[in-house]
Amino acid sequence: MAANPAGGIAAPADGVAKDIRDEELDGRSYKRIVTFMNVHNVHVNRVPLDGSVERITRHKGKFLPAYKAESIHNQQVETVLKTRIGTVKIFQITGVFARRIVVYITAGAEVRKGEKLGLIKFGSRVDLLIPSSKVKIKINIGDKVRANETSVAEIIK
Secondary structure, eight states: OOSSOOSSEEOSSSEEEEEEEEEEETTEEEEEEEEEEOTTSOOEEEOSSOEEEEEEEEEOOBOOOTTSGGGGGBOEEEEEEEETTEEEEEEEEOOSSOOOEEEOOOTTOEEOTTOEEEEESSSEEEEEEEEGGGEEEOOOTTOEEOTTTSEEEEEOO
């Protein structure tokens, strides 16, 4: 873990913020933050916020370039956390060369911000979905972020 973890909600991955948008999923409103990791980034992903792991689901899919919007249909692992701000979802998504996702945590576990979530082999992306009504985004598209060191959002009361 970083010596000084980010305040608020920490970036789950090293890379570049490729997209930030509002999204409806499972009847809830989220902010989706897409982080693209190239082959030069550290590919260990981290838990962005304390919580309990509700479920981890592997989804089969394609292996399109992770920097393209269509990569949302790639093979991925969805981790759902129950946190003090509600449901938080993390999608670890493969790319052209990144074909293996390793998960370090298990369903039912209590996790702490900054803990290792898993890793994706080579270039890929990590999408973070956080409840829209509970956060204020602190980064912009194109910003470089570092796992557990960059605060991507602050929690609002």
